[in-house]
Amino acid sequence: MDVSAIAFIGLGIMGGPMAVHLVKAGHAVTGYNRTPEKAKPLAAAGGRAAESIAAAVTGAEVVALMVPDSADVQDVLTGEDGVFAHAAPGTLIIDFSSIRPDVTRELAEEAGRRGLRYLDAPVSGGEAGARNAALSIMVGGDAADFEAAGPIFDAVGKTVVHVGPSGSGQTVKAANQLIVAANIEALAEAVVFLRAYGVDLEAALEVLGGGLAGSAVLTQKGANMVGHSFEPGFRIALHHKDMGIVTSAAREAGVVLPLGALVAQLVASANATGDGSLDHSALLRGVERLSGTP
Template structure:
C-alpha cells in the first residue's frame, strides 16, 4: 500500500483517484469543490481539507489541475506540496502544461528534496473512467519505474519518453493531432449531411478504412446527436493549442495546420462553446457554412 495524495478531482482526476483507492492504496484527495471528493470517499479514500492536509503523509503526490499557473500554485505556492509534503516524496503531475514550466518545477522539486515526473494523459473522460489512458512520462527512468505500478492502475499505454518536459512536449503533439482530427471529422460530417447521406452509415464505413481513428470512434456519436457534454472542454483544448503554437515558435518549427486549428478552437470559445466538449468544433463548421447550429 502506498500513501497517495491526489490534488484535483475533476472529470479526469476523480476516476483516476478512485482506481488507485480500489487498488488498495490509501488515497487522500483534495479539490476546491469538495463535492468532487464523494466518489473517492465512497471508494474508501479520504477527503482532505487542504493541500497541506492531503500531502502530509504522502509517499506519492498526484496532481491533475487545468493549467500551468494552477500546477505552480499547487506545488510551489505558500501552502503547496513543496512546503508540506515529506521530503523525498515522488510528485506525479498528470496535468497538461507548458514544457518549460515543467522543467522549472522539476528543478524546484529537486532543490526541495522531491522527485517530479510530468505524466500528462490522453484518452479523455472515458479513458480515465476505464483506466485506459495513454500516459506520456518525462523524468528520471528510476522514478518512472517506481511509479509504473500506479500508472498501470489508471492507464493502458504507458511510455517513458525522456527527461522532464518530454512528457509535456509529447502531449502538446497529441493535442495538435487530436484537434486537427476533430476539425476534419466535423467538416466531413457537415459535408455528408449536406448531401443527404446516411451519415451514421457513412462514418461506420469510414471508420473501417484509412480514415478511421480513435477520434472518429469516440466523437462520432457526439456529432451525430449534437450532444456535447464535456469529456474534454474546448476551454482546455484552447489552452493546449496555445502551448503547441508557442512551443513550436520557440523551436523554430512551422505548424501551419496547427495554427489554423488553434484559431478555429479560439473562435469556438469566443462564440460561447468553451464549456462544451471539443467535438463541438462541429458547431464552428455549421457557423461558417451558414447552417443552423445544432
C-alpha cells in the same frame, strides 16, 4: 512501491475517477479539491477527503496532481500551503496535468533542489479513458522514478511510456493535442459535407471508420456529431489552452505548424463564441456557423 500513501490534488472529470482507481488498486488515497463536493466519489470508494493541500500531502509517499493549467500547477506546488512546503524529502510528485513544458522543467528543477522527485505524466483518453482506467500516459523525468511509479500508472492507464527527461511528457502531450484537434476539425468538416448531400450519416461514418480514415477520434466523437450532443468529456476551453501551448512551444523551437496554427484559431473561435464548456467535438458547431447551416 506496491502500495503507497497517495495525496491526489484535483478531483474533477479526470482526477476523480483516477483517484478512485488508485483506491481500488489498494493504495491509501487522500484527496483534495477546491470544491469539496467533488471529493465525495473518492470518499465513497474508501479514500479520504482532506480540507487542505497541506493535510493531504502530510505523510504521503506520492503526490499526484490533475489540475487545469500551468498557473494552477504552480499554485498547488509553490503556494504557501502548497506541496513543496509540506512534502517530505524523497516524495514522488506525479503531475498528470497538461501544462507548458518549460514550466514543468522549472518545477522539476525546484523539486530536485528540495529533495523531491518529479515526473510529468500528462494523459490522453478523456473522461472515458479516466473512468475505464484506459488512459495513454506519456511520462517525462528520471527513468528510475518512472519504474518506481509503475503500479500507480498501471492503476489508471493502459498505454504508459517513458518518453524522456523532465518536460518530455508535456511536449508529447502537446503533439497529441495538435493531432487530436486536427482530426476533430477534419471529422467535423466531413460531417457537414456529408449532411449537405443528404447522405445517411451513421452509415457513412461506419464505412469511413473501416478504412484509412478510421481513427479513435471518429470512433469516440462521431456519435457526438451525429446526435449533436456535446456533453463534455474534454472541454473546448481546455483544448484552446493546449493549442496555445503547442503554438508557443513551436515558435520557441523555430518550428512551423501551418495546419496547427489554423486549427488553433478555429478552436479559439469556438471558445470565443461561447462553446468553451462543450466537448471538443463541438468544433462541429464552428463549421456549421461558417457554412450557414444549423
